[in-house]
Amino acid sequence: MTRRHWMNLLRTWGLGAGAATAAGSASVAAPAAPAAAPARSDRVQLSAAEWRQRLNAAQFDVLREEGTEPPHSSPLNAEKRAGTYQCAGCALPLFSSSAKYESGTGWPSFHTPLPQALGMRTDYKLLLPRTEYHCARCGGHQGHVFSDGPRPSGLRYCNNGVALRFVPEAA
């Protein structure tokens, strides 16, 4: 497909260069990102080289390059204990085990994040808009949020297991 055909296709879908910015605030397919939370004062900012030292290759691919792990690959899919799911990059607590549920997708899924834990933005990697979310402290990519989750939020936070570290509650 030539570049011109491609641009025409994008325009047909309302995703041309101009539309992309406008669609960010009111997408149909993806839940709207909530109003921007105030920037954290404890932000972790490291260079790519520093992240490569701190993370293994799979973690780096997801957290810093927005990769997606293969479905059913994470041991955290089967994790049922009470505890907290932390960012594998900076250890910020992101989800409580009480918000985890079995979505059947092959990725650890949650219906509600911990307060102030996540930042969001709309991404167009698959052309149709999706809401990307990341750790609010280090910016590490975690997953995407969809509006087919269970009550009460109706949201599904589809998370890469490799981007999380599970800390069981002390018995």
Ligand SMILES: [Zn+2]
């Ligand atoms: Zn983090």
